Amino acid sequence: MIADLMHIRNVSEGAREDISPSAVYRKSYVVDAALLSEVIRSRAAPVGKGRPVQGIPGTNPCAEKRAISLMDTRTGKIVSVGDMHHRFSQQSMSKPVAMALAIRLMGGQPERYGRYVGMQASTLPYNDATLAPDGRPFNSSVNIGALATWMLIQIHTPSGSDPFDGFLEMMKSLTRNPGLSVNEAMAAGEFEFCPPDQAMSRNRQLLATLDASGFVDEDSLTIYAMRKHGKAFVDANSTRAGGLTSEFALSCRRALSEDAFLSYCRACAVMVNTEDMANVAGVFRSGGVQVDVENGTRRRILPSSIADYVRCSNDISGSYEESGTQFRKNAFGGKTGVDGGIFGSLYRHPNLVVATHHADLNPVGNSGEGQKWISTLNKLNLVLPSARRAALGMARGLMRARPMAGQLPSHALGPSPREMDATLQSEMTPETRRALTNAMPVIDGVRRDFYVKAPDIRKAKDIAVDATHVLLARDIHGRMKRYYHMSQDRHALEKIVVVDEMSGAVSAAREQD
Known part of the structure; x- marks a missing residue:
């Protein structure tokens, strides 16, 4: 009986009859479409395992659309397979970019941002209202931390500028895609959504928690009011002592919460594909630098201090309560979104970042298949050919000591x-x-x-x-x-x-x- 069970387990975990599973992971394989296609095939879950996001109006997930995009950060070259042009809403994958924008608006000083939002791991769900003992949100990946980040963006955006426009411009730069757009119907649906059995949505409850905690002090509220209403109107609604009148302060707090929430919903509704998000991951891993794939020129998108701070925050909390497991087991740090996207760094490979998409989520709210693709990629010895050797058709390891890389055979990773x-x-x-x-x-x-x-x-x-x-x-x-x-x-x-x-x-x- 035990022998029979062991045989079935070996068949399920192993490769083809003529390929040893251990040999597959010892050899080096060139990164190409065939390899990524084999990774997708070998980890396809049974139909019905996992389920798409629930409760976000306007999402239209398709469980049969799968995509992986892998980037070499030294050259900017991306290898993609699957439905790489399929657009989906980035949802919580917007949070790292919002954090980067907030830090830039706050003088480019991560430590200043850190006074308001922490960088601590949390074992709590993404929509939990619990604050750290010091009163800050644990991190910017949980919803209460993301909403706090958008409050900071609203406060520190200069007068005459639109906070969300700054976010969208940063997204266009990071993705190298000037055509990015917002699904406004989806954003409005999430902004107005309220469960039928509740007085307000969960995100509005989180905003109320932030307000009750004193997250926005009087000086910050005045800065917001000046941008929103202008100096003359603020002066007309101020006390002799120089503070805002209680009625005006209350209306400003409500307006700040609404503006932050609407911007958050619009950021979540930016439509992206895996190649867009691979570009974003590449900038964060490269210390804020983007490489032009055509001519190899390097362009700075973000200061290295901001890029490194955001990447570290993603590593710590980007997969919510699964973050520690993903970093320890899969050597992966990055950010997930409930519309099925994942992007981040493959730390077992010095220059690789990845973005994946599959709509079926595990109980935590992360793409289960995407996590398995990432785990498989980090187990394989991946080799990226240099541009010169690739042009000659000679896919050779970048280190001379490494053996010649081959192509991963079809079904080498065993049955899915x-x-x-x-x-x-x-x-x-x-x-x-x-x-x-x-x-x-x-x-x-x-x-x-x-x-x-x-x-x-x-x-x-x-x-x-x-x-x-x-x-x-x-x-x-x-x-x-x-x-x-x-x-x-x-x-x-x-x-x-x-x-x-x-x-x-x-x-x-x-x-x-």
Whole structure:
């Protein structure tokens, strides 16, 4: 039995029959479209695993659109595969750019920005209202930190300038795309959205938390009022002591919150593709410098102090509570967005940045497939050919000591989870399928679709729940996953059926064990 399970696990994790899995990761492979296509194919999840973003009006995610863009920061060259021209809303991927703009408006001093918004990791969800013990948002990646950042932008934008215009111009420079635009209908939908069972949206609750915390002091509010209304109007609504009247101050605080929130929604609704975001990642990794892919000239977009500060903040908190795991396990630091985008640095490769897009999200709100592509890329020995050798058709490692790089063979990374699911389900007997379907309500209380994968017996713990054998195993984030198999059918014993994260029923089952 153990041998059978080990065989299935090896098949699921390994490569083609004639390729050793360990050999795949020892060799060097040239970065090209074939390699990226193989990465996408090998990590395609079963249909129905994960789900697109919910609750943002105007988004139109498609689970079958996938794209990877990989950039060499020394040359600016981008290699892309999939639906790389498909545009999606950047959502929270806008937050690092907003942070960079806020720091620039505050004199280019990251430490000044840091007095208002922290750079601490947080284990809390992205929309949690908790502030750090010192009263600051933990970081700029969580929504309350991003809204605070937009308040700072509204306050420090010079009179006569529009805060959002400054953001959009910075985005156009970072992406090298002067045609970037905002999906205004999406922005308005998010700005006006309110759940039917609540008095206000979650983001408006976060703004109220910031206001109650005293985030905006009287001097900052006066600066905002001067830009918004002009000196004469502010003077007319000031007290003899020089402060704003209480009624005028209250209206300014409300206006500041509304302006910050609207700008935040519009920034989230900027439509980008993976090549746009690879360009952004390249600037942050290169210390604020952008390389012209045509002639190799270098142009400074941001001061290095700002670019490095933003990149470090992304590394610490850009994937929310998964940030530490992504940095430790995948050597990846970057920012995610709930419309399926990810961009950032592959730290196991000295000059590579990546941007990915796939709409299905994991429970934290990050693109699960995108994370797996990034993990695979960081495991492979990737070689980028120099321009001269590439022109000669000689894809050779940049370090002379490295062996000649080859092309990653098709299916070298083994069957994908989607392919394994299709294969194992096709072999499943009707009796097993009925038994598994009937077993789902016993555990969950509702019927659910399932998908099939090979077991990892190294992590699993076998228990029984109502005559159904259940394997409980922790995933890479420490959460328990549910794995099912049926004891009465040996055919099913060679498979494991997986559904979503642990529910209360399974938690109780663990406690009884």
